[in-house]
Amino acid sequence: SQQGEEDPQALSIQEGENATMNCSYKTSINNLQWYRQNSGRGLVHLILIRSNEREKHSGRLRVTLDTSKKSSSLLITASRAADTASYFCATLRSGSARQLTFGSGTQLTVLP
């Protein structure tokens, strides 16, 4: 079963615009991570935010976490055609069930 649901399922923007993707989850978490996947290849880790953090930046990426709403958002600023990929959130649950559970993903297309 999937912990997270992502919104939107697909997003198409022009190069230079910002892209925002949202993720909701169900259980208490230790951390939430975002990964990128290019066309059926392996996943690339982008950023990790811990449950006691509210916002984190890495280059053109900004992640927010609202544990009260069990939601997170990923903002990619000044998007490039090379950002075209699927983006997944993944949560590491609290407690003994320490497995990474992925959301359904957002397919981002950046048009040149």
Place this chain on the structure above:
Amino acid sequence: KAGVTQTPRYLIKTRGQQVTLSCSPISGHRSVSWYQQTPGQGLQFLFEYFSETQRNKGNFPGRFSGRQFSNSRSEMNVSTLELGDSALYLCASSVFADQETQYFGPGTRLLVL
């Protein structure tokens, strides 16, 4: 450092056969996790190994099994293949068994006919 490698990259099998997939983690990484990715079910956790011990297992039937060797390399085996086992199988490694940042291999794409 070399990344996570998976072999083979592509595989075609028929129903009822069995298959073994291999994963070599990044040097120094002791934890290996396996995931199945399908269009319908998305990314689902199969199992995790650390120091040759299975620490976590996802909700998959017993036909799916795995093991880890003393050099941290891991294999997963699927017996009595079904059409629904067609998927991209991803392996990920991390330094410890806490499943924080994971580094993924390119995957093995399995097609069951």
